[in-house]
Amino acid sequence: MRGLRRCLPGALLAATALAAAPSAHAQTQGAPLRIHVRGSAQIEAVAWTEVDAFVVRGSVVDDARSAIADAPLAIDAVTSAGAPVSLPAAESCAADGGARAREPRPSQGGYAIATDERGGFCVRGRAPLADATLRIRFAGGKLYDAVEAKIPIEAHAAPLAPVILRFDPPVDAIDLDRPTVNVTVALRIDRSGARGFAGAAPFEREQLSIVLEDERGAQLAEAPTGGDGRARFEVPTDRVDGAGQGALRARFDGTATLAKASVSQGVVRYAQVTLALSHPIERARAEDGVPVDVDVRSSRGPVEGGVVEALRAGEPVGAAAVSEGKARVIAAFTAEREGTVPISLRYVPASPWWIPGAELAIDLPVAGPGAWRQLALGAAVLAIAGWVLGGWRRAPKRAAAHASEERSPAPPGRAGVRVMGPLEGATGWRGAVADAHDGTPIARAELVIVVPAFDGSGVVARAVTDDAGEFSLEAPYRSDAKLVVRAPTHSSHEQALPSPSKLGIALVTRRRAVLDRLVRWARRHGAPFEGPPEPTPGHVRRVASRVQQREVELWASRIEHAAFGPDPVDERLEQDLGASEPKPGVSQLTP
Numbered sequence: 001m002r003g004l005r006r007c008l009p010g011a012l013l014a015a016t017a018l019a020a021a022p023s024a025h026a027q028t029q030g031a032p033l034r035i036h037v038r039g040s041a042q043i044e045a046v047a048w049t050e051v052d053a054f055v056v057r058g059s060v061v062d063d064a065r066s067a068i069a070d071a072p073l074a075i076d077a078v079t080s081a082g083a084p085v086s087l088p089a090a091e092s093c094a095a096d097g098g099a100r101a102r103e104p105r106p107s108q109g110g111y112a113i114a115t116d117e118r119g120g121f122c123v124r125g126r127a128p129l130a131d132a133t134l135r136i137r138f139a140g141g142k143l144y145d146a147v148e149a150k151i152p153i154e155a156h157a158a159p160l161a162p163v164i165l166r167f168d169p170p171v172d173a174i175d176l177d178r179p180t181v182n183v184t185v186a187l188r189i190d191r192s193g194a195r196g197f198a199g200a201a202p203f204e205r206e207q208l209s210i211v212l213e214d215e216r217g218a219q220l221a222e223a224p225t226g227g228d229g230r231a232r233f234e235v236p237t238d239r240v241d242g243a244g245q246g247a248l249r250a251r252f253d254g255t256a257t258l259a260k261a262s263v264s265q266g267v268v269r270y271a272q273v274t275l276a277l278s279h280p281i282e283r284a285r286a287e288d289g290v291p292v293d294v295d296v297r298s299s300r301g302p303v304e305g306g307v308v309e310a311l312r313a314g315e316p317v318g319a320a321a322v323s324e325g326k327a328r329v330i331a332a333f334t335a336e337r338e339g340t341v342p343i344s345l346r347y348v349p350a351s352p353w354w355i356p357g358a359e360l361a362i363d364l365p366v367a368g369p370g371a372w373r374q375l376a377l378g379a380a381v382l383a384i385a386g387w388v389l390g391g392w393r394r395a396p397k398r399a400a401a402h403a404s405e406e407r408s409p410a411p412p413g414r415a416g417v418r419v420m421g422p423l424e425g426a427t428g429w430r431g432a433v434a435d436a437h438d439g440t441p442i443a444r445a446e447l448v449i450v451v452p453a454f455d456g457s458g459v460v461a462r463a464v465t466d467d468a469g470e471f472s473l474e475a476p477y478r479s480d481a482k483l484v485v486r487a488p489t490h491s492s493h494e495q496a497l498p499s500p501s502k503l504g505i506a507l508v509t510r511r512r513a514v515l516d517r518l519v520r521w522a523r524r525h526g527a528p529f530e531g532p533p534e535p536t537p538g539h540v541r542r543v544a545s546r547v548q549q550r551e552v553e554l555w556a557s558r559i560e561h562a563a564f565g566p567d568p569v570d571e572r573l574e575q576d577l578g579a580s581e582p583k584p585g586v587s588q589l590t591p
Contacts, residue, residue, distance in 0.1 A: 040062065040144065040145055040147070040566070041060055041061070041062055041068055041071070041138055041140065041144045041145065041146075041147045042060070042061050042062075042147065043058060043059075043060055043073075043136050043138060043147055043148075043149035044058050044059055044060075044061065044149075044262060044264065045057065045058025045059075045134075045136060045149060045151045046058065046151065046254075046259060046260040046261070046262075047134050047151045047152070047153045047154070048153060048154045048155070048156050048160055048259060048260075049128045049129045049130055049153050049154070049155050049156065050128060050156055050159045050160065051128065051159070052126075052127070052128060053124055053125055053126060053127065053128065053159070054124070054125045054127070054128055054129040054153060055093060055122070055123070055124050055125075055160070055162075055259070056075065056122070056123050056125075056134055056136070056151065056153075057093070057120075057121070057122040057123075057162060057259065058120070058121060058122075058136070058149075058151075059115070059118070059119045059120045059121070060073070060115050060119050060121075060138055061119055061264065062143075062144060062557075062561060062565075066119075066266070066538075066541060066557045066560060066561070067115075067117075067118050067119025067120075067557075068115060068119050068138075068144065069115055069116065069117045069118070069119055069554075070114050070115060070117075071114060071115040071119070071138050071144075072112065072113075072114050072138070072139060073112070073113050073114065073115065073121060073136055073137065073138055074107060074108075074110060074111075074112055074136070074137045074139070075087075075104070075110050075111040075112075075113065075123065075134060075135070075136050075137075076108070076109060076110030076111075076134070076135050077110065077129065077132045077133065077134050077135065077153075078132065078133055078135065079131055079132055079133075080131055080132075080133070084109060085109075085129070085132050086109045087109060087110050087111065087125055087129070088125045088126050088127035088129075089106070089125070089126045090104045090111055090123050090124060090125045090126060091103065091104070091123075091124055091126070092104065092113075092122060092123065092124070093122040093123065093124040093162070102114050102115070102116055102121060104123045111123055117550065118545070122162070129153055130153070130155060132153050133150050133151065133152050133153065134150070134151045134152075134153060135148060135149075135150055135151075136148065136149045136150075136151060143558075143561065156256070160254070160257060160258060160259040161189050161190065161203060161257060161258055161259065162189075162190045162259050162261075163187060163188070163189055163190070163252055163254070163258050163259050163260070163261035164187075164188045164189075164190055164261060165185055165186070165187055165188075165210070165250050165252060165261045165262065165263040166185070166186050166188075166263055167183065167184070167185060167186075167248070167250065167263065167265045168184050168185070168186040168230065169184070170265060170542055171183055171248060171265055171267060172265065172266065172267055172268065172536070172538045172539060172542075173267060173268050173269075173270060174237065174240060174246075174267055174268070174269045174270070175237070175270060175271075176237050176240075176242070176243060176269055176270065176271040176298070176299055176300060177271055177272050177298075177299050178237060179236065179237060180234045180235060180236055180237060181234075181235050181237055181240075182232070182233070182234055182235075183212060183221075183232075183233040183235060183248065184230050184231070184232050184233070185210050185212070185230065185231045185233070185250040185263070186229055186230050187205060187208060187210065187225050187229045187230070187231070187252060187261075188229060189203045189205060189229075189258065203257070203258065205225055205227070205228075205229035206224075206225060206226060206227050206229075207224045207225065208224060208225045208229075208231075208252065208255070208258070209222060209223075209224055209225075209252070209253070210222070210223055210224070210225060210231035210250055210251070210252055211250070211251045211252075211253070212233050212235065212248065212249070212250055212251075213248070213249045213250075213251060214240055214241060214246055214247065214248065214249070215241075215246045215247035215249070216241065218239075220233070220235050220239050220240065220248075221233045221234075221235050221239075231250075240269060241269065242269065242271075242300045242301075243269050243270055243271045243298065243300060243351075243353040243354060244268075244269060244351070244353050245266070245267075245268055245269075245353070245564060246266075246267050246268075246269055247264050247265060247266050247267060248264070248265045248267055249262060249263070249264045249265075250262065250263050250264075266538060268352060268353055268536075269353060270352070270353040270354070270355055271298040271299050271300055271353065271354065271355065272298060272299070272355045272356075272357045273296060273297070273298050273303050273306070273347045273349070273354050273355065273356055273357055274296075274297055274298070274357045274358075275294055275295070275296060275308065275345050275346075275347060275357070275359075275360040276294070276295045276297070276360070277292070277293065277294065277295070277360075277362065278293035278294060278295050278326070279293060281362070281364060281365055282365070283365040283366065283367050284365075284366065284367060285335075285366065285367045286331070286332065286333050286334065286335035286341065286364075286366040286367075287332065287333075287334060287335070288332070289318070289330040289331065289332040290330070290331045290332070290364055290365075290366060291328055291329075291330055292310065292318075292328070292329045292330075292331055292345070292362070292364070293326070293327075293328050294308050294320075294326070294327045294328075294329060294345060294360075295325060295326065296308060296322045296325050296326065296327055296347060297325055298354070301325070302324055302325020302326075303322055303325055303347075303354060304322065304323065304324060304325070305321075305322060305349075305350040305351055305354070306321075306322045306347055306348055306349045306350045306351070306354055306438075307319050307320065307321055307322065307327075307347075307348040307350070307411060307437070307438055307439065308320055308322060308327040308329050308345055308346070308347055308348075309329075309345070309346050309347075309348055309411075310329045310331040310343050310344075310345055311343060311344045311345075311346065311359075312331070312333055312341065312342075312343045317331045317332060317333045317343065318330050318331040318332060319348075319411060319439060321438060321439070322347075329345065331343060331364060335366045335368070336368075337368050338366065338367050338368030339365075339366065339368075340363040340364060340365050340366070341363070341364045341366055342361065342362075342363055342364070343361075343362060343364050344359040344360065344361050344362070345359060345360040345362065346359040346360075348411070348413070348437065350437065350438055352536075411434070411435065411436055411437055411438060411439040411506065412436055412506050413436055413437055414436055414506065414508065415436055415491065415493045415506055415507055415508045416436075416493070416495075416505075416506055417483065417485075417493070417495055417498065417503055417504070417505050417506075418503065418504040418505075418506075419498050419501045419502070419503060420501070420502040420503060420504045421501065421502045422500075422501055422502070423500055423501055423502055427474060427475075427476065427477070427500055428461075428472065428473050428474035428475060428500055429472070429473045429498075429500055429501060429502075429503055430470070430471065430472040430473070430502060430503070431470070431471065431502050431503035431504055431505060432465070432468070432469045432470045432471070432504060432505070433445040433447070433465050433469045433471065433485060433487070433505045433506075433507060434469055434504070434505070434506060434507075435490070435506070435507065435508075435509065436506035436507060436508045437508070437509075437512070441465075441467070441468050441469025441470075442465060442469050442487050442490060442507060443465055443466065443467045443468075443469060444464060444465060444487070444488060445464065445465040445469070445471075445485060445486065445487040445490070445505075445507070446462065446463075446464050446485070446486045446487070447462070447463045447464075447465070447471055447473060447483065447484070447485050447505075448461070448462050448483075448484045448485075448486075449461040449462075449473065449475050449481050449482070449483055449484075449497055450481065450482050450484060451478055451480060451481045451482075452480060460475050460476075460478075460481070461473050461474065461475035477497070477499055477500055478497070481496075481497040482494055482495065482496060482497055483495060483496070483497045483498075485505055485507060486571075487507055488568075488570075489509055489510060489568050489569070490507035490508060490509050490510060491507060491508050491509070491510050491513040491574065492571070493505070493507055509569075510562075510568075510569035510570075510571075510573075510574045511562070511563045511569055513574060514559050514562050514563055514569060514574060514577050515537070515559065515563045517559070517577065517578060517581065518535065518537055518540060518556065518559045519535050521535075521540075521581060521582070522535030522539075522540055523535060528543050528547075529543055529544075529552075537556045537557070537559045537560030537563060537564075538556075538560060540552065540556040541553050541556035541557050541560060544556060549582075551582050552582045555577070555580055555581065555582055558577060558580075559577060562577065
């Protein structure tokens with residue numbers, strides 16, 4: 001849809017502002033917060049025994065369905081009673097042979113083998129193995145938790161030819177606003193991967209049943225392969241789950257001569273968001289704020305999360321968070337007379353699967369300034385005239401300043417520092433730190449004023465925000481000073497220090513920041529990395545794999561895991577992803 005290309009990069013994002021708060025103990029001790037980012041892994045494998053051998057074949061993927069290359073695996077076997085089984089000598093049976101094949105090594109009665117660059121492994125034992133279950137263990141590492149899979153061994157009277165499935169073309173997004181989604185799964189039989197098939201007649205690839213499932217294991221469709229070995233599905237989108245991250249899994253249950261096989265593909269199910277007024281708007285004074293109740297829905301029902309923003313002549317005049325498909329926006333501005341004022345409402349997503357629809361244009365009924373307000377204005381004019389004539393000194397307008405503080409501006413959508421107003425007679429700064437996209441206050445953010453010094457930058461003032469995101473800083477103003485703001489789950493921001501004033505500071509989550517980095521990289525390098533509808537980490541990773549750009553593939557995979565994985569992104573990981581960004585020469589396509 002038209003809005004997808006415009007909105008996905010920014011939305012890709014907030015991709016989930018899931019964050020772990022630092023412990024109170026760590027804060028009281030002043031110790032630096034260290035967050036270890038680890039994701040989950042999954043082992044997918046099948047095993048069977050033949051007359052004179054047994055075969056185990058599979059792959060290791062992470063929670064984003066990306067291949068985990070060079071994953072060290074330990075394979076052993078036990079009987080149905082749990083007794084250990086000594087495994088025979090073995091060799092690799094990788095389908096492509098070639099450079100990617102990894103040879104197994106004997107290890108404690110079993111095998112040790114590493115996955116190839118596509119996360120796959122294949123072992124052929126040189127003797128049959130019956131009444132046994134294989135245990136395949138991945139010990140994990142810095143990025144992944146350990147995992148173990150138990151694979152039963154099926155008995156077959158004759159050798160089985162390995163089968164390879166793939167989505168062709170890959171499906172990484174499903175538009176829930178369309179009635180169906182087309183999926184094609186290609187089945188390839190690899191005769192070189194099994195003994196006993198040299199010189200045999202070609203296998204028949206037609207009328208082989210392929211089952212398509214989602215991440216819940218629910219069957220979406222079943223179709224036979226055609227003469228070209230492809231099974232074609234037209235899946236009604238009402239069968240798949242709602243908007244969000246998911247997966248498609250194609251499964252072939254094997255035959256008397258063909259081995260079982262499966263393939264998984266991570267997907268994002270997205271839907272367009274539409275806005276409508278919940279009821280007619282009641283007239284109110286614009287200065288006091290006009291309540292606007294909005295229904296926020298998609299083709300799948302009420303939308304959860306994100307922000308509805310009110311704009312007047314392109315400038316924000318109000319915003320409200322969306323909860324259970326509802327938002328109450330208070331539009332506040334100055335109106336000179338009674339009548340209607342045109343404004344527009346737009347949806348700002350907090351997740352990449354919600355795509356903003358067209359803005360909703362409305363006429364806001366506003367009341368003119370009341371009689372008491374006009375009298376107050378007249379009194380103010382007289383007071384000012386008396387002050388000028390009499391040379392009186394004005395007292396600080398505390399009440400007016402407080403009223404200004406109560407009105408929060410709409411989230412700006414980017415990191416920065418805004419001067420919200422002066423602090424008369426003050427020598428410092430106060431204000432609040434909030435998320436740049438949803439306006440949520442950021443607690444425990446650190447603000448530091450630094451000035452040039454002989455040994456680098458000297459810190460002259462420091463403050464930490466409270467639970468409401470508010471802070472207060474006191475220090476003499478210097479024109480060469482800088483303000484540095486850091487937070488546990490948001491990217492740091494640094495800029496020149498404004499003069500003493502009330503400040504509104506916005507920070508962007510590190511998840512958004514690393515996704516924005518990948519989007520900028522892909523757009524600089526153009527097609528095919530930028531390709532439709534948006535340069536997502538999954539798209540860049542698959543393109544890099546196809547054109548054999550290993551460094552780009554690994555980098556995109558790490559960003560995908562950081563942005564969509566279960567753990568927060570710390571400052572060290574963000575810096576590491578920035579430092580490991582592939583240089584321009586790396587992305588040149590292989591002829």
